[in-house]
Amino acid sequence: MHRGKGMKFVGDSRVQDKEQRNTIPKDYSEYPGRTEAFWPNYLLKEWLVGAVFLIGFLCYVAVTPVSLEQQADPNNAAYIPLPDWYFLFLYELLKYEFAAAEYIVIGTVGIPGLAFGALLLAPFLDTKPGRRPSQRPIATGMMLIGVLATIWLTYESVVAVDWETREEYSVDNMVEHEVDETHPGYEVYAQNCMSCHGGVLEGEPGLGPDLLDLPHTADTIAEISVEGIGDMPAGMFDGTDEELQQLANFIVENTDTDDGEGGDEDTEE
Structure with a gap:
């Protein structure tokens, strides 16, 4: 018997044909006029929007710098320290009974953890393909609740501060x-x-x-x-x-x- 005689080679269906894999275009008919290449089209748009926002923010900070307050004085019991504006909503949250005193862990870890955890889980809880807010009720609802709560708590914190008195602690008035x-x-x-x-x-x-x-x-x-x-x-x-x-x-x-x-x-x- 000669070597190799009587042997046959068959194709394995588990091996993909690379030539045919990229020849079938993906079906985007469900989203007419809404598709574009991620690189460079979509990513370039994101970079341009981010750059415009960053430049505008830097110009605003340069024109209206935030005034500094005086050096901390442990002998001044009347001074009430305040966090930066973007943390005022958490500062206001700690004024409520269920988030202060013996419940301080709930106010500092529990509630913020649940809120940010819910926002992280929103895309996985609502997997519908639509992009309109009305087609994504779970994700849209969580985002609206988070934004409204942040705005309201920040407002409550700002109106409760006596800004005229705090102005006396400014470095400019030192x-x-x-x-x-x-x-x-x-x-x-x-x-x-x-x-x-x-x-x-x-x-x-x-x-x-x-x-x-x-x-x-x-x-x-x-x-x-x-x-x-x-x-x-x-x-x-x-x-x-x-x-x-x-x-x-x-x-x-x-x-x-x-x-x-x-x-x-x-x-x-």
């Missing part, structure tokens, strides 16, 4: 003043007055006025520190008579009066 921290009365001031009147006597909005141009003598300041004046209650000072005198001298010597000794006219703060 008081450029230095005090003598080596003065013996500085430590007394830090322990008794700094929380309401600021680190450099500039005052704190909603707590205490500035002490930079007081028309009082050292004796009057010492008296006010013990007995109070205006909205300042009595008994705010806690120290010895020597410390009280050091405090009064420190405030007088670090005011912005021309002679550095303060005035002698007694007026309310």
